[in-house]
Amino acid sequence: MIKKIFIIAAVLLMVLSFSACEIKNGNKTQNKPEYSFTQKETVVFNYFKDKIPDFNFDNEPVERYRDGISYTFSVTCSQNEFKKYVKKLKNNGFEQNTVEAETYFSADTDDGFFVEATYVGDMLTVFVKKT
Secondary structure, three states: OOEEEEEEHHHHHHHHHHHHOOOOOOOOEEEOOOOOOOOOOOOOOOHHHHHHHOOOOOOOEEEEOOOHHHHHHEEOOHHHHHHHHHHHHHHHHOOEEEEEOEEEEEEEEEOEEEEEEEEEOEEEEEEEEEO
């Protein structure tokens, strides 16, 4: 007798579970569970990008941010363009603790920014961070 009651209860539970997830076509509703998603936003600290001067390169630079730690871009250019960009960096305030060579430049600003510009082959890479 207990087995019969258990089987009837299981069948009733199964019937109720089917009716709880009603799916109907046409103009009728479709009950589905609701999901909520949260998206993690990465905050980009534009003061790195705003600190370095703009320069019109022939192609688009490849840019990278490291979650508020640094900003880097790489772009193809000529050595003459590299030298012009170094002049722009100096005019933008990068004049403290300067290290300069034919294909390398690094310096700090009064307000605590560090830049490193490296020219290898036909590729300029610029790295900026807050010190």
